[in-house]
Amino acid sequence: MTSTDTSPKHADTVAKGLSPWQLALRRLARNKAATFSIYLLLAIIIVCIVGPAISPWELDAVDWDHIGAAPDLVSKHYFGTDANGRDLFVRTLQGGRISLMVGLLATAVSFIIGIAYGAIAGYAGGKTDALMMRFVDILYALPFMFFVILLTVYFGRSIWLIFIAIGAVEWLTMARIVRGQALSIKQRSFVEAAKVTGASHSAIIKRHIIPNTLGPVIVYATLTVPQVILFESFLSFLGLGVQEPMTSWGVLIAEGAAQMESAPWMLLFPAAFLAVTLFCLNFIGDGLRDALDPKDR
Amino acid sequence: MLTYILKRLAGTIPTLFIIVTIAFFMIRLAPGGPFDSERQVPAEIAANLERVYHLQDPLPLQYAYYLANVLKGDFGPSFKYQDYTVSELIRQGFPVSMQLGLLAILLSLLIGVALGVIAALRQNRVLDYLVMTLAMTGITIPNFVMAPVLVLVFAVFLGWLPAGGWGDLKQMVLPVIALSLPQIATVARMTRANLIETLNAPYIRTAKAKGLPLAHILLHHASRATLLPVISWLGPATAAIITGSVVVEQIFGLPGIGRHFVNGALNRDYTLVMGVVIFYGALIIVMNLLVDLFYALLDPRIRYDKH
Numbered sequence: 001m002t003s004t005d006t007s008p009k010h011a012d013t014v015a016k017g018l019s020p021w022q023l024a025l026r027r028l029a030r031n032k033a034a035t036f037s038i039y040l041l042l043a044i045i046i047v048c049i050v051g052p053a054i055s056p057w058e059l060d061a062v063d064w065d066h067i068g069a070a071p072d073l074v075s076k077h078y079f080g081t082d083a084n085g086r087d088l089f090v091r092t093l094q095g096g097r098i099s100l101m102v103g104l105l106a107t108a109v110s111f112i113i114g115i116a117y118g119a120i121a122g123y124a125g126g127k128t129d130a131l132m133m134r135f136v137d138i139l140y141a142l143p144f145m146f147f148v149i150l151l152t153v154y155f156g157r158s159i160w161l162i163f164i165a166i167g168a169v170e171w172l173t174m175a176r177i178v179r180g181q182a183l184s185i186k187q188r189s190f191v192e193a194a195k196v197t198g199a200s201h202s203a204i205i206k207r208h209i210i211p212n213t214l215g216p217v218i219v220y221a222t223l224t225v226p227q228v229i230l231f232e233s234f235l236s237f238l239g240l241g242v243q244e245p246m247t248s249w250g251v252l253i254a255e256g257a258a259q260m261e262s263a264p265w266m267l268l269f270p271a272a273f274l275a276v277t278l279f280c281l282n283f284i285g286d287g288l289r290d291a292l293d294p295k296d297r
Numbered sequence: 298m299l300t301y302i303l304k305r306l307a308g309t310i311p312t313l314f315i316i317v318t319i320a321f322f323m324i325r326l327a328p329g330g331p332f333d334s335e336r337q338v339p340a341e342i343a344a345n346l347e348r349v350y351h352l353q354d355p356l357p358l359q360y361a362y363y364l365a366n367v368l369k370g371d372f373g374p375s376f377k378y379q380d381y382t383v384s385e386l387i388r389q390g391f392p393v394s395m396q397l398g399l400l401a402i403l404l405s406l407l408i409g410v411a412l413g414v415i416a417a418l419r420q421n422r423v424l425d426y427l428v429m430t431l432a433m434t435g436i437t438i439p440n441f442v443m444a445p446v447l448v449l450v451f452a453v454f455l456g457w458l459p460a461g462g463w464g465d466l467k468q469m470v471l472p473v474i475a476l477s478l479p480q481i482a483t484v485a486r487m488t489r490a491n492l493i494e495t496l497n498a499p500y501i502r503t504a505k506a507k508g509l510p511l512a513h514i515l516l517h518h519a520s521r522a523t524l525l526p527v528i529s530w531l532g533p534a535t536a537a538i539i540t541g542s543v544v545v546e547q548i549f550g551l552p553g554i555g556r557h558f559v560n561g562a563l564n565r566d567y568t569l570v571m572g573v574v575i576f577y578g579a580l581i582i583v584m585n586l587l588v589d590l591f592y593a594l595l596d597p598r599i600r601y602d603k604h
Contacts, residue, residue, distance in 0.1 A: 129537050140310050145540045146574040149562050150323065230439050237441045237544065241533065250441075257445035261453050269444045278437045 003286035024215075026290035034287025037280035044277055048096035055090050057089070060245055062086060071265055080265040082255060091247055092269050098248040099274070102162060103229040111221050114174025119209050121175070122182025133179065136172050144169045145234075152240045162241055166228050177220055181213040215292040223285035226278045233274060249274040301593060309586050316578040320571045321363050341379060368401055372572030377564050383572035387559050393463055394546070394553035400473045405480035405534070410527065412481070413488025414515070420493055428485060435482030440541050444475035444548040459571045461550040472549045476541050480534055484527060491523045498522070521595075535584040539577055 028034055062084060071080040071088075079088035121132040148165040185191065186209065194204050229249075235241030236250030249270045256267030366373065372383035416428040451471060452460035462468045495501060496519060504514045520562035550556075554573060561569035 058331070118450055137308075138315060145543075147319070149558070150570055150574050152562065201493075226437075233439065234441065234540075234544065238547065238562075239560055240559075253442060253445075257441075260445055260449050264449065266443055267449070271446070275438050275442060278439075279433070282433065282437055 015085075018282060024288075028287055031287040031290065033283045034174075034291075037283040037287070041277065041280040041284065044096065044273065044280070045100060046264050048093045048100060051093040052090045053089060057088065058087075060086065079269045080263065082266055083259055083263070087194050088252075088266060088269060091252060092273055094247075095249045095270060096273055096277075097245040098159075098231060098242055099229050099247060099250070100109055100277070102159070102166070102232045102248070103225045106163050106166040106170065106228045107221055107224045108176055109163065110224065111217070113167065114171035115210060115213070115217060117171065118175035118178025118180075119182050119205050119213065122179040123186055123205050123209055125183065125186070129179070129183075133176075136175055140172055148235065148239075149240055152235070159242055159246065164236060166231055169231075170224050170228060174217065174220060174224075176237035178210075178213045181216065182209050185189040185209055185212050219289045219292055222281065222288055226281040226285075229274070229278065229281075236246050298593065302590060305589055307584055313579055314509070316582075317364065317367055317575055321360060322577055323571075342486055368574060372575065373568045375561075375566055375569050377561070377566040377569070383569050386569060387572060387576055388555060390552060390554035390557050393551055393554060394539075394542055397469075397472055397476060397542055397545070397551065397553060399482065399533075400469065401477040401542075402531070402534060404473060404477045405484050405509075406527070408477075409481045409484025410488050410524070412485040414492060414523075416485065416489040417492035417496065420489075425489075429489070432482040432485045435478045436486075438477060438478075440475050441544045441548070443478055444471075444545055447471050447475055448548070452591055463549075463551045463553075466551060471581055472545050472551060475548070476538060476545045479541070480537065483534075484530060487522060487530060490528055492519060495519045495522045525596055528595065529588060532585040532588040536581045539581065 011154030071077065077087050077089065079092055081087055082091070084181055117132065117136075121129045124132075144165075148162075148169075150162060151165060191204060194208055199207070232241055232248060233253065236248045237254045239254065242248040242251055252270035253267060254273065256263075256265075256270060260267045347507050349426060370384055372387070374385060375381050375383050378386065412432070416425045419425045448460045450470065451458045458470050459468050460471070463472075501514060501518055504518050508519075539555075542553060543558060545551070546553040546555035547559055554577075558573045560566070561573065
């Protein structure tokens with residue numbers, strides 16, 4: 001990636017030929033916004049993991065001397081405290097752990113369901129495909145945000161419900177993408193060849209169909225993570241998501257918005273963390289799409 | 298065209314039916330829910346429940362009664378507000394939510410298209426980058442962050458606009474802006490991409506070669522191909538605006554459906570939440586249907602009959 005056109009090393013790699021993935025990585029590395037976002041996102045993740053250990057304060061510890069205090073290095077409340085005297089630095093980073101974890105796990109769930117469903121529908125084709133995709137169409141038309149809220153009313157508010165609800169929404173688009181890919185891949189000669197050699201349907205789906213759909217799926221997964229984080233924050237902001245003593249960026253933003261006239265830092269820090277994370281993920285997703293999609297070149 | 302309309306209608310009804318059915322059975326099966334016999338409810342509400350839900354009848358019959366009521370637009374009595382039915386609460390809140398939503402869609406269309414056209418005409422220049430960066434910001438920053446920040450800046454620090462309430466024009470400015478910013482960004486990005494693609498089309502090159510002025514080309518030749526996809530945006534936009542208005546109404550204290558909905562969810566007002574879900578679900582589905590039909594009317598390339 002760093003070598004110039006004239007260097008012998010580059011000539012070597014060209015002679016060997018680059019896999020599409022290596023080419024894509026090169027294109028990604030050339031995208032400054034995406035590269036910068038990757039480093040920034042890594043930094044945020046590391047801070048969220050390590051940060052709470054550095055601060056002398058606990059998540060729920062009340063500092064009676066600093067209630068609603070502004071950011072201050074001497075008292076080691078780097079981001080200030082909230083109206084209950086709890087340290088905002090620790091709370092923001094702990095909230096970040098939850099938000100990021102929800103984002104990654106729920107995306108992983110939707111990733112797995114969507115790939116399996118889409119690959120089977122696309123590979124089977126015909127009536128099975130039509131039936132399976134009609135089901136997706138119907139689910140697609142439902143106003144999911146409202147159903148999730150309805151669910152929280154019935155089954156109480158818990159983080160597991162959020163996982164399930166988000167996973168249930170996000171796999172739909174994934175399934176559509178994979179199905180479209182699978183439809184075209186199964187016509188290719190290497191799939192015919194695999195059939196001729198007697199490979200089973202499940203083996204063909206696992207070994208040949210799914211690996212070849214991964215490009216667009218990875219792009220979409222990267223763009224799903226910020227959506228999921230947003231979804232969770234939205235629910236938490238309304239008081240319907242993550243509950244005390246746990247916290248997330250959405251909860252902190254809601255608390256901050258309620259206190260913003262007297263303690264603007266309570267809104268500022270969690271909002272900034274959320275916004276920067278979402279920016280990074282969107283830039284990485286866009287960068288990956290440009291790198292993996294040969295249509296734009 | 299007629300077959301297409303009928304086909305789309307036939308596709309819409311099952312979805313509506315599924316929404317109502319899911320809502321009905323969810324409310325029945327809820328542990329500790331309103332139909333749990335161990336739950337104590339005030340006698341008046343119990344009497345209302347009995348009257349509306351026919352609890353003594355077998356379940357299939359109850360379901361039939363419920364369907365008939367929903368078709369009549371009757372969602373039953375509220376669980377928390379003894380003096381109101383859910384339909385009354387929805388009727389009360391809807392004008393506010395509708396005003397807010399329509400203004401937001403209008404603003405998104407006007408500003409979004411304008412920004413998109415400017416960016417496309419200045420493709421890869423400073424103005425384009427500026428607009429696209431702003432659009433990325435608008436899409437990325439959720440309205441529950443944007444709304445408090447707007448209040449903080451324009452109401453608290455500058456004191457130009459009121460921080461809440463609904464009625465006069467000044468009170469509408471901040472909620473409408475907070476609600477429409479993400480949509481402005483979406484429309485701007487879409488318009489820019491469409492216009493850039495359209496301007497490269499051979500028929501536009503022909504128009505340019507004829508020496509027509511740019512304004513004429515934009516208005517008469519490029520506008521249709523550029524704006525058609527924006528119409529299909531109206532479907533998802535309705536859903537996004539409705540979802541967004543839940544937050545915006547909460548932050549600005551507007552007396553719309555969204556606030557009833559959140560309060561209902563927090564108070565476990567089952568019938569209210571369910572009524573709003575069905576109402577908004579139907580609204581979104583009908584909007585999607587209308588947008589599709591409108592699109593089919595406007596775009597002569599689409600011949601739905603053949604499918």
